Amino acid sequence: MASERQHSPGMSRRALLGRTAAAAAGATALTATTAGPAAAATTRDVDVAIVGGGLAGLTAARDLVAAGRTVAVLEARGRVGGRVVNLPLAGGGVTEGGGEFIGPTQDRIKALADSLGVATFATYNTGKNLLYKDGKKTPYATDGLLGSVPPVDVAGLANAAIVQASLDDMAKQVPVDAPWTAAKAAEWDKQTFESWLNANAVVPSAKFLLDVACTSIFSAEPRELSLLFVLFYIAAAGNESTPGTLERLTETAGGAQELRFVGGSQLVPQKLAATLGDRVVLNAPVRTITRSGGRYAVTADGVTVTARRVVVAVPPPLAARITYDPLLPAARDQLTQRLPMASVGKAIAIYDTPFWRADGLNGQVVSDTGVISSTFDNSPPDASYGALMGFIEADEARKLDAAGEAEVRAAVLKDYVTYFGEKAASPTSFVLQRWNNEAYTRGGPVSIAAPGVLTQYGPALREPVGGIHWAGTETSVHWMGFMDGAVRSGERVAKEVLAAL
Ligand SMILES: Cc1cc2nc3c(=O)[nH]c(=O)nc-3n(C[C@H](O)[C@H](O)[C@H](O)COP(=O)(O)OP(=O)(O)OC[C@H]3O[C@@H](n4cnc5c(N)ncnc54)[C@H](O)[C@@H]3O)c2cc1C
Structure with missing residues (x-):
């Protein structure tokens, strides 16, 4: 080894x-x-x-x-x-290469941090999200009826809403301490999330939304996951008194990406x-x-x-x-x-300022292309510098496992320029954490289960x-x-x- x-x-x-x-x-x-x-x-x-x-x-x-x-x-x-892990920055300070966000019902990590005197602050979420789809940029507000759901066509939104409600309903039928005992465990564990989505997310833009949600949550493609495993994961996104929901997994405000830790x-x-x-x-x-x-x-x-x-x-x-x-x-x-690890990396580009904020953007992107299909504003609470963090996930991560750092950096910055303009081309520093290549993790963020694993x-x-x-x-x-x-x-x-x- x-x-x-x-x-x-x-x-x-x-x-x-x-x-x-x-x-x-x-x-x-x-x-x-x-x-x-x-x-x-x-x-x-x-x-x-x-x-x-x-x-x-x-x-x-x-x-x-x-x-x-x-x-x-x-x-x-x-x-x-x-x-x-906190990764040190050339100009001082740190940025996070692994787990960083916490949110509602994540009571035990919050209690632990409180007991150790590690404070939290809100993930930067002011301004518009950006949808990049079919070569077109659409900034959109997240305080409307749809929350942070990207504004695809009406048919896609309607279909995605039904799919989301179905997933939440099915997840309610999964006992979190023994998902394999769910009444429909056998049925749900013999299909992939992909095959279920193909039958249910029938409008292409709805399938796009669910695909992006899947790679963002699991850093795995829908074809890699058992439906039962996905339902368990949704069910587990809550605590003893609050059932899990898909929305709590995907949201920033009110969801798993709501808060960060001061100091990393x-x-x-x-x-x-x-x-x-x-x-x-x-x-x-x-x-x-x-x-x-x-x-x-x-x-x-x-x-x-x-x-x-x-x-x-x-x-x-x-x-x-x-x-x-x-x-x-x-x-x-x-x-x-x-139970293999999923495939994930994080790329963080540092700039003198979080310049996208002046353009009314909150730094969060959902994209149908590139090596980076979701980003966050990872700047420190005092915004003394700007940090754009992007996830490299699933198939995109695997494609780059053997690539040198310069190649990955070029590919990531190309995406950041597409989303945020030319200013993104010249960061003051660039930090990369590729978990698939870490001897004592071998991927991430989590182990995933294909059909048949949980029930067997x-x-x-x-x-x-x-x-x-x-x-x-x-x-x-x-x-x-x-x-x-x-x-x-x-x-x-x-x-x-x-x-x-
Ligand atoms: C890119 C990424 C983003 C993430 N984002 C979030 C997020 O925003 N919010 C969130 O809550 N979670 C997030 N996570 C997940 C979160 O980081 C993990 O769920 C959590 O840290 C797991 O903790 P653990 O102690 O179970 O396992 P680990 O953190 O994996 O700890 C296991 C330890 O065992 C050590 N080890 C391995 N093999 C051996 C051995 N043979 N002998 C001795 N030691 C060994 C490892 O070095 C490691 O320190 C993310 C993870 C990744 C990779």
């Missing part, structure tokens, strides 16, 4: 800066001995070994420590936060790790988990942790890259063979195997795929482990 250090100069730089940022946040995380085969490995004995220092693993550690248990968090990278989202895991001190071990990719009698040996590069219980808090395809002795049950292993393998998602427990956003019943889901999964797994210890 390629280590992150071998991966690319860009990533080494980020890892280093991540450490610097962690130090700035007051973290005292240790680094495992990774100097080479001659270096002596260290050992630790704890109650619970936690694999993965993302929001899920760190939250689990927080709750276990609060309950008086000893823990060690083994994190493969040289930084905490996983899919949440990675401040949350960095500050959380700081409270855990040297219980967090960086540069410690876990290779094997071995059961011996009633204990487990969790072996990472440079450190072995023995523990009564293990929490694996990494995305399912990454969990599948660890060697388990004894073997995991087939149902669990085959599940993780069938779903029950293995959270079911502990002996003393091994599973966490990570993919195991959450609310806001699966989001930072909130990661925090919820950490809280759930900590309770599960405490009950078992």
